[in-house]
Amino acid sequence: MTSWIDGTVVENIHWHQNLFTLKIDADIPLFSAGQFISLALDIDGERVARPYSLLSSPAQTPLEFFFYVASDGVLSNALVNLKSGDKVFLKDQAQGFFILDEIPSSRDLWMIGTGTGIAPYFSILGTEEVWQKYKNVVLVEGVRTSMDLPYQDLIEAISQEYLERFVFQAFVSREDFPDAIKGRIPASLEDGSLEQKVGLRLSPADSQIMLCGNPEMVKDCVGILKSRGFEKNLRRKPGQITTENYW
Ligand SMILES: Cc1cc2nc3c(=O)[nH]c(=O)nc-3n(C[C@H](O)[C@H](O)[C@H](O)COP(=O)(O)OP(=O)(O)OC[C@H]3O[C@@H](n4cnc5c(N)ncnc54)[C@H](O)[C@@H]3O)c2cc1C
Incomplete structure (x- = not known):
């Protein structure tokens, strides 16, 4: 059973139409630099989750992620519209061996x-x-x-x-x-x-x-x-x- 942690968007930086950065406040367990974590939103009554690499270092707050808006992509097209104060879910543990x-x-x-x-x-x-x-x-x-x-x-x-x-x-x-x-x-x-x-x-x-x-x-x-x-x-x-x- 996946458990989720609540995150709050601190800032959404739109570099251009298809590229953006989210800074997110969330109390996730310590991760290793290079790992990814699942981010999720509830879209049309369903929790949609995808993995995203953490751009911020383990000691840094808020957490930072760098996104491409995939054409017709369900989650990236929703994440791009988030504003400061909006909620996002994060899986309870970062993962990965790209460390x-x-x-x-x-x-x-x-x-x-x-x-x-x-x-x-x-x-x-x-x-x-x-x-x-x-x-x-x-x-x-x-x-x-x-x-x-x-x-x-x-x-x-x-x-x-x-x-x-x-x-x-x-x-x-x-x-x-x-x-x-x-x-x-x-x-x-x-x-x-x-x-x-x-x-x-x-x-x-x-x-x-x-x-x-x-x-x-x-x-x-x-x-x-x-x-x-x-x-x-x-x-x-x-x-x-x-x-x-x-x-
Ligand atoms: C380990 C891991 C880490 C990831 N980290 C990041 C990250 O830091 N930032 C990020 O933007 N995405 C990252 N992704 C991709 C991310 O998980 C989603 O696939 C992406 O956001 C598209 O989701 P969607 O629901 O919008 O589109 P979907 O409907 O799932 O469409 C997926 C399609 O979008 C295209 N696509 C997916 N990701 C990208 C991308 N980054 N750049 C260009 N085209 C892409 C591909 O053609 C892919 O088939 C990562 C994936 C993995 C497996």
Whole structure:
């Protein structure tokens, strides 16, 4: 039997028509950075729940989530209309293994995501653990247009704090944007242009890679990385590739 915790919306930030952030006050048990939790609303007499990655770090309040409004999506089209003071339900426990405890140590950690798939990385980047465990952290975000790149202030703050230990690289597929690579992440892994731009070489000995978001991007990247000698990270057999598919 699922038990639910009441949450209260503190703020709804509309980045644009299809992208928004909810800040939610809710007393959930401690979670690990990188985990997700089910959010739910009662819609037409039915409780509709979906999993969402926590963008906020475990020590942070209020909780923060980053959403895409899926076309004809039942829950995301309801969540986008929430206002400060509105109620939302949260499952009583966050879940998931997309967390640093499951990822071996290495020199570099590459966090690669599409769109809202960048959310768990911000949660992890806000912990001390990631900076103790890895020398360099590379955050890669793939989007369609530059409008899909909010959180630049947060990225800038991390850059200021960790200097050359942190690199952010955007991919914008549908327009030219300063410092972004125009195109798709898998193609850039294949031709080496991501490594060239970032200034770090991917190698099974020195790199751990997290992939999150669009399952097609995840699958394509896994295929390319495997052809370069990387392996999926499994509990029974540690490797270098850890994945989270959003659908
Ligand atoms: C572990 C996990 C964590 C997730 N975390 C997030 C998150 O932090 N933010 C978030 O927006 N979604 C996240 N999702 C997706 C989320 O659970 C819902 O699927 C999404 O909000 C759509 O729900 P819906 O009821 O509106 O649409 P549905 O009717 O369930 O439609 C689902 C369809 O919408 C599309 N879709 C779903 N999610 C996305 C997305 N994020 N970006 C682009 N297209 C999408 C896909 O085509 C999918 O088939 C996560 C999913 C999983 C499994």
